[in-house]
Amino acid sequence: xxxxxxxxxxxxxxxxxxxxxxxxxxxxxxxxxxxxxxxxxxxxxxxxxxxxxx
Numbered sequence: 001x002x003x004x005x006x007x008x009x010x011x012x013x014x015x016x017x018x019x020x021x022x023x024x025x026x027x028x029x030x031x032x033x034x035x036x037x038x039x040x041x042x043x044x045x046x047x048x049x050x051x052x053x054x
Contacts, residue, residue, distance in 0.1 A: 003020060003023050003024050005019050005020040
């Protein structure tokens with residue numbers, strides 16, 4: 001389901017964009033997008049998770 005932000009009456013577009021960015025950051029959408037930009041082999045993912053847990 002795509003993130004959606006409705007502009008309020010008289011609200012500048014920049015402020016609505018800022019609210020959208022905050023909402024997407026809270027949902028983790030941008031983080032997931034960056035992670036999926038390139039394919040990661042399952043062994044690389046496991047290695048990354050092991051390193052992060054240390």
